[in-house]
Amino acid sequence: MVDIALSGKKTLVTGGTRGIGRAITCAMARSGADVLTCYRQDESRADELVRELKTIPGDHHVVRADLTSEADIADLIEECRTRFGHLDVIVNSAGTISHQPFGQLAAAEWHRVLDTNLTAAYLVIQAALPLLSEGASVINVGSRVAFVGIPLRAHYTAAKAGLTGLTRSLCKELGPRGIRVNVVAPGVIATEAELPAEVVQRYQNMTALHRLGTPADVAAVVAFLASDASGYLTGATIDVDGGI
Helix, strand or coil: CCCCCCCCCEEEECCCCCHHHHHHHHHHHHCCCEEEEEECCCHHHHHHHHHHHCCCCCCCEEEECCCCCHHHHHHHHHHHHHHHCCEEEEEECCCCCCCCCHHHCCHHHHHHHHHHHHHHHHHHHHHHHHHEEEEEEEEEECCCHHHHCCCCCHHHHHHHHHHHHHHHHHHHHHHHHCCEEEEEEECCECCCCCCCHHHHHHHHHHCCCCCCECHHHHHHHHHHHHCHHHCCCCCCEEEECCCC
């Protein structure tokens, strides 16, 4: 019998106040997990999430953390230790993107995107290692573009490809401790960022299911990977892309 209940699992979700991260945070909480999530600067969205989490049973917290700062990450993990004592699940969902021709891509922008999408995951996982319980699950939110590439996003594509490599290495290194590490790779997901109608139509036509994905589609796969139902799944990349 498959059971994806997450009752009592202590969970950290980074970047949990908008888009895919918010859907993951709420899905984990509704599945029974106790969730701590973080945001960088959008306090209005953080306040909205706090109000929503108050309607969901469990021990939930929303804190501020800049994941490009090692000091903030240390404080974030200390908050997890203080609140929960240990962690059963980490979801690295924080990310950023920009569109830059490669010939005009400034080093500062390269580092900003790499630091947020890749280096932050490395720092969070490393800092949290002492808190990870045996059987813990680490889920990195990657992207389908890591395997296909896309113009104007060399920095973003490189970061997400690096996240896949990090996952493959960590699954082997942390496996003896019973810690699983996987990637969820979304395709085109309809979030609060509005896309032009012609762009939506083009992407819909590219998918086998003829629709864009939703944040809930991604969150459902994350919840599965966080649960004991995926106990023999590690080092995997699961595409959530509608068959694009």
